[in-house]
Amino acid sequence: MDKEEDLEALGEQIYAVICRKHKENAAKITGMLLELPVAVLSQMLQDEAMLNAALEKALRALQPAQEPRDEDDVSECSDSLGEQLFDLVEVYNTGHSQKITGMLLEQHKAAVLQLLSEPRLLEEQVKLALTMLKEQNEETDVSDSSEADDAERLGEKIYSLVEKMDPPHANDITGMLLEMDPSVLHQLLSDQTLLEAAVQKAQIALDAPN
Structure with missing residues (x-):
């Protein structure tokens, strides 16, 4: 006492x-x-x-x-804050430490300093940033999968038409045609004459000696 x-x-x-x-x-x-x-x-x-x-x-x-006094101090101070923040974010082992640190550093300097001194607040911000990253990845995955589905459906349509013209070489010709731009493939599907010309060109390429 x-x-x-x-x-x-x-x-x-x-x-x-x-x-x-x-x-x-x-x-x-x-x-x-x-x-x-x-x-x-x-x-x-x-x-x-x-x-x-x-x-x-x-x-x-x-x-x-x-507050730093000049631009050099600002840069040096920001780098130091970034390093300190990265070390703390790394503890959560999210696999996205660099991205999350970058997101958090976009806040005002006073808010970043608060994150460094309040672990609970930092944890909330890390979880929020991680959720945002996951949502972005899901949107990208959906976009990629829809493009893949479109290409698959396009391939099936082309194959069904080519098979009627040249059953033995349908796979090879379809594969060659699918190397074209999707917009050209859509045009082939809507114009039988163009499709026949493209198939004939592919047949000539297949028959040509290696």
Whole structure:
């Protein structure tokens, strides 16, 4: 109990000293210094140079949370934030750490700093980003599968027509025709004359010596 009272008394004294020089960050800096042993804190109050050194160290620790002064600082600070955020996102082992980090870094800097200091908030944001990525992938998969279905149906229609013209070579000719652009294939299906010409061309290619 005595130690707690000593710590509280020291905290009040240190806060009073810091408040004169750094009023805005006095509470934060005092809290950081109070993590030091009581003996060290007592010595700080008697040794101004020692207290100033501790103050500078605490201020440097708080520096990343303040706005950078020029463009180089902005870039350097952003890179540092990105690395810190990536390391935290990597812990969740989503398999999409790079993408999720990129998504989170699109937020305002203050929001990113908040993510670094609040694990629960970061977890929520990671889950949300992961959900968005999965939805995007599903949309892509649906699009790809529908294109594949169209190509398959097109191939079946072409084959059924080619089989009537040249049953023995229907597979080979259909395969050759399917290398054409889908728009051309649709035209062949709607124009019998064009289809016959294309089939004849394929037959000549098949009959030609290797």
